Amino acid sequence: MAIDPQKLTSVHSLFYWAERTPDNVYLTQPFPDGHVEDITWGQAADQVCRMVAYLNSLRLPEKSNIAILGKNSAHWILADLAIWSAGHVSVPLYPTLNGETAAYVLAHSDVKLLFLGKLDGTADGWNDIKGSIPKDLPIISLPLSPRDDTPKWLDIIAEHAPAKPRLPAPDDLATIVYTSGSTGRPKGVMHSFRTMISVADGLQQLFPVTSSERMLSYLPLAHVAERAAVQTQSLYYGFHLYFANSLDTFQEDLQRARPTLFFSVPRLWMKFYLGVNAKLPLKKQRVLFNIPIVSALVKKKVLKQLGLDHCRAALTGAAPLSAEIINWYRNLGLELLEVYGMSENFGYSHVNRPGQAKIGTVGMANPGVEHRIGNDSEVEVRSPGQMLGYFRNEEKTREDITEDGFLKTGDMGEIDQAGYLRITGRVKDLFKTSKGKYVVPVPIENRFNHPAVEVVCVAGANQPQPCMMVLLSEEARQALDNGVDRAGLEQELARELEAVNDGCESHERLAFVVVVKEPWTMENGMLTPTMKIKRNVIENFYNQKMDGWFARRDKVVWEL
DSSP: OOOOGGGSOHHHHHHHHHHHSTTSEEEEEEOTTSOEEEEEHHHHHHHHHHHHHHHHHTTOOTTOEEEEESBSOHHHHHHHHHHHHTTOEEEEEOTTOOHHHHHHHHHHTTOSEEEEOBOOSSSSSHHHHGGGSOTTSOEEEOTTOSOOSSOBHHHHHHHSOOOOOOOOOTTSEEEEEEOOOSSSSOOEEEEEHHHHHHHHHHHTTTSOOOTTOEEEEOSOTTSHHHIIIIIIHHHHHTOEEEEOOOSTTHHHHHHHHOOSEEEEOHHHHHHHHHHHHHHSOHHHHHHHTTSHHHHHHHHHHHHHHHTOTTOSEEEEOSSOOOHHHHHHHHHHTOOEEEEEOOGGGTTOSEEOOTTOOOTTSOOEEOTTOEEEEOGGGEEEEEOTTOOSEETTOHHHHHHHBOTTSOEEEEEEEEEOTTOOEEEEEEGGGOEEOTTSOEEOHHHHHHHOOOTTEEEEEEEOTTSSSOEEEEEEOHHHHHHHHTTOOHHHHHHHHHHHHHHHHHTSOGGGOOOOEEEOSSOOOTTTTSBOTTOOBOHHHHHHHHHHHHHHHHHHOOSEEEOO
16 A cells, blocks of 8 residues: 555555554644643554544545534544545634634535534634534534534544545545635635645655654644645655644743744744843844854754754745844744745745745745736736635636636735745735825835834725834733833834835825734634734724824824
8 A cells, every 4th residue: 555645645645654654653742731642653544544434334425525623633634634534525614713604614615524623712712613513513522622522533433443545536625725814705715635735746846855854733724824834744754743732832842842844924933033032132132143152052042942943944924024033033043934825726836945045035936836927916826736716606716717727816926037926915905095095005014123013004094194003012011011111112113113114105104103902813803813914804993093093193102
């Protein structure tokens, strides 16, 4: 059964490594009580085949859609593999969904069964979702599930002998991924096994990856970014995958994994940066980093405390990251490489090559990918990872795919003479001021950098000038709560505002900065699961306050 995994599907990969390295650890899962469980390749394949036997006994219709709801865990991936190995299609749901959206996805995808995984009801949407699950929908509880009144994974695999898996054809439908979406109803993006594995097949030409790598899985597996960068790669190359227990133990989990490859999003790279600056201020860093022997020791210690001292390839994607932050990591000795992709091409589009990165761009097109700039500066891409289409939405599929097969990304961009792509904004993000001038918010947002600011959002549709809302870092908010005088911070924010405005056209100049009171999170709907701002939600939330803020004529406004 030892078939080259690089040429077929992730299911073939599982059984390839189970036969070739059965005793090597594949998955490491920490639990709330502190114990850690290792699952070998052989054990993973055995559990999958036992679950296949149970799924076969249910006599579901051929190629049924089966949902997975839960935070990242070893058994999330095993459930995905079991669904495929039984000849069915997986439909992952974000654990932070609200009840209404969860009900829509379950109904629209017509799922026949639900694997319910790791959820706790506090930092996720379980309390809202649980009332939206149809009462007649069969449920299988994975370890760490909030339900104890349904058939359990561990009981099922103990009671069933392994069944022979069905090895899918590369062009079979594998999964329907519902977009996290910043607007409207989520769309069901259909991917085959071939489109999913294209990311590993192509990136092997750019990065030397082996079975000795280690990665930490913590971004939502319901999103293609984690599924492509972590799940698919680990199966393809046969390397060790670790999981995080919780946000509180994240640093401990990262230290356990000591990843050699690490994929994250700008919001978390910014959090790491702010966390280091809180313990070692930038002024002190500049002094220490200029002392030859001390510099190397301090930088190595910082990376070790982050858990990234073994990391040789660090990727960032899903949203822009400022040049200042990328250069800070480079100065530490960690080359951050920006990547670019979408749910519709399984994240396989563009990447900055090691040693050839051009800051401010998302790199060059991946092997096999074609790109061009269409109408309204919109980036169009044709990729081996391109979706089969939107589930039950042929009209939208025709709208987003050109007649010659290019995906309209919705992103605005520029391609330089060397083939590097720079993303300049979202087509739908443009807004018009009351003076009739259009503003592109992303380039302005990327220029605003202050060590106390975690995330920003430029707004101001139908106002005389745009403005910027800023969310302070947790450390900065705590300092203010503990009585630190905000006058100094206000002066610094005002200076940063002026520095940003110096690089703006007159109609783009920011009238003021608003320091918002409430954090923007996935739970309150302000962020997507990959921690991008939901611009329309944020704008709608603060819209009624805009006129009052403009009337104050202050450079820095503190939300009351």
